[in-house]
Amino acid sequence: MVLDVTAKTDRGETVPIGKKEYWEIGLDLDGNHRYGAWQIKEIVDLTLPPRKTVQERFMAELPEGTKSADVDITVTYHPSKKITLDVFKETRTVTF
Amino acid sequence: MLIRTIIVVLISLMPIGAFAMHPEAQYGGTEEISNLDVLVTRYSDETCKECHEEIYAEWKESYHSQSVVHSIGGLRNFIVHGVEKGWNAEITKEHLMRCMDCHAPQLQDASKSLIRDVAELIKKTVDAQDEDAKEKLAKLNVNCVICHNTKVSIEKNLKGKPKPGVYYGPKGKSTTWLKKAGFSATRAHGTERSAAVTSALFCGQCHGMYTPPDGDIIGCNTLYGSYQDAYRGNGGTETCQDCHMRAKNRGHRFPGAYEKDIVKDGIGVDAQVIGLNIKPGTWIPTIIARVSLTNKAGHRIPDG
Numbered sequence: 001m002v003l004d005v006t007a008k009t010d011r012g013e014t015v016p017i018g019k020k021e022y023w024e025i026g027l028d029l030d031g032n033h034r035y036g037a038w039q040i041k042e043i044v045d046l047t048l049p050p051r052k053t054v055q056e057r058f059m060a061e062l063p064e065g066t067k068s069a070d071v072d073i074t075v076t077y078h079p080s081k082k083i084t085l086d087v088f089k090e091t092r093t094v095t096f
Numbered sequence: 097m098l099i100r101t102i103i104v105v106l107i108s109l110m111p112i113g114a115f116a117m118h119p120e121a122q123y124g125g126t127e128e129i130s131n132l133d134v135l136v137t138r139y140s141d142e143t144c145k146e147c148h149e150e151i152y153a154e155w156k157e158s159y160h161s162q163s164v165v166h167s168i169g170g171l172r173n174f175i176v177h178g179v180e181k182g183w184n185a186e187i188t189k190e191h192l193m194r195c196m197d198c199h200a201p202q203l204q205d206a207s208k209s210l211i212r213d214v215a216e217l218i219k220k221t222v223d224a225q226d227e228d229a230k231e232k233l234a235k236l237n238v239n240c241v242i243c244h245n246t247k248v249s250i251e252k253n254l255k256g257k258p259k260p261g262v263y264y265g266p267k268g269k270s271t272t273w274l275k276k277a278g279f280s281a282t283r284a285h286g287t288e289r290s291a292a293v294t295s296a297l298f299c300g301q302c303h304g305m306y307t308p309p310d311g312d313i314i315g316c317n318t319l320y321g322s323y324q325d326a327y328r329g330n331g332g333t334e335t336c337q338d339c340h341m342r343a344k345n346r347g348h349r350f351p352g353a354y355e356k357d358i359v360k361d362g363i364g365v366d367a368q369v370i371g372l373n374i375k376p377g378t379w380i381p382t383i384i385a386r387v388s389l390t391n392k393a394g395h396r397i398p399d400g
Contacts (some may be wrong), residue, residue: 001363001398005385017383023398026315037170038178038194040315047398048363048391050327058385061374066381073367073387077398079353087360094371096381 001048001077001087005058007069017071018058022047068095128207132232135210139202139246141239147284152240154348160238163199165221165230170316171195172222175215187215194314198302200236201246243293247301250292264290296323296394299336322396332394339394353398362397364390 005017024047025033026040034040048054062069075088129135145152159166179191189203189211196203196214203214214236220229240263248264249255258264268289292298297320304320307313323336340350340358351358366388373379391397 003387003389005369005383005387007383015383017385024318024396036173036178037314037316038174038182038312041313043315043318045396047322047396048389050322050391050393050395050397051330051332053364053388053390055386055388058383058387060383062381062383064378064380069371069381069383071369071383071385073365073369073385075363075365075389077353077356077359077363079398083354085354085356085359087356087363088365090367092367092369094369094383096371096373 001075003056004074004076005071006074007060007062007071009062009066010068011063011066013063013066015060015062015069017060018056020056062096066096068093126205128210129205130207130210132210132213132235135202135206136235138205139239139241141241143284144240148240151348155240158349159352159354160243160348160350162234163238164196164218164233164236167195167199168218168221168230168233171199171218175218187212190308190310194306194308194312195316196236197308198306198316199238201238201242202236204246248290248293248298250295250297250301259286259288262286262288264288264293266290266294294335294337296320296335296337300324303336317399319395319399322399323394326396327394334394336394362391362393364388364392366390 001022003018003020003022005019007015007017009015025044026035027042027044028034028039029041071092071094073088073090073092074086077085077087079085129138141152155161164171174195175187175192179185179187185191189206189208192211192215193203203211206214214233217226217229217233220226221233244263244265245258245260249258263285265287266289268287300320300323303317305313305315305318323332339361340352341347343361344357346358353359368386370384372382372384374382
């Protein structure tokens with residue numbers, strides 16, 4: 001799952017504000033990342049834990065002279081490499 | 097009374113074969129089977145849909161109905177990269193049942209030669225894009241018989257193995273339409289109540305870390321561990337069935353990670369964005385975004 005915050009300025013620039021990925025890293029006993037179920041013995045848990053709220057904070061500077069920007073906040077879920085589910089998408093406009 | 101009379105008449109008019117073909121006639125055999133179609137027939141759910149049409153249609157849309165073909169890439173990789181290249185061995189029943197104990201438990205009755213045939217079909221499906229092989233494998237899945245009989249007993253030592261021809265459910269009662277008609281049990285099969293089938297552990301048999309008989313550990317997914325330790329451990333009380341079956345009448349489709357509706361139900365998002373000018377004198381336009389993500393599911397997100 002990916003949280004992405006991106007700004008599009010009034011002058012047409014696209015500026016990444018922040019990005020966070022939530023996933024499990026499967027490890028073999030040597031501590032190497034593996035995909036095979038038969039190889040995975042432990043995980044590094046970078047997921048969202050149940051019944052918990054995780055707060056992310058991002059800060060990014062925009063190009064000088066920017067007067068306004070549309071900020072897209074998206075959350076996408078990727079059950080496989082080929083599939084993307086749009087979980088959340090909102091656009092907020094900010095002015096300076 | 098009228099309904100009962102109509103049903104009695106209808107049943108009496110049914111061809112004998114309608115009941116003779118029910119799985120209870122075939123299921124329960126103990127001999128090893130070397131032919132895939134014979135194995136599929138032993139575990140056939142074809143007659144289930146005659147009375148449980150709606151549930152069968154739901155299940156048909158589920159990933160349980162595609163439990164082999166949907167996971168075909170991973171199964172092939174285990175055979176080719178795990179067994180053949182990694183362990184330098186030929187596939188055995190013990191090897192394949194590491195996967196198939198969940199993906200196609202029917203294969204517990206397969207002979208060594210059928211196990212080798214199935215392994216070849218898996219490789220052909222992926223490596224040669226062989227549609228005939230895929231079609232044959234599609235007959236293997238987690239069907240009515242598997243959940244309502246084969247895998248239902250999670251306390252075999254205490255309660256014994258499932259009885260052949262008996263289907264276990266949460267109520268142990270005959271189907272509603274037969275009950276209304278005054279029948280206490282169906283003629284098609286025996287029905288018994290199972291507390292196990294309503295438990296999260298029932299699903300956890302396959303949706304969690306798995307230890308096969310040789311003691312090795314398979315990390316296919318870790319969902320049940322997260323459910324038990326992080327969800328129940330933090331006060332959660334709902335079961336897998338509460339969210340994936342009962343909520344929104346999801347039924348036997350068991351929607352999960354591949355369906356947007358249930359994924360969205362599991363994730364709460366709250367976003368705040370402000371713009372401000374920082375660095376006095378230079379005044380750089382700056383964005384500060386705060387996003388809160390709440391996992392409302394009963395397990396970690398994401399999980400396999």
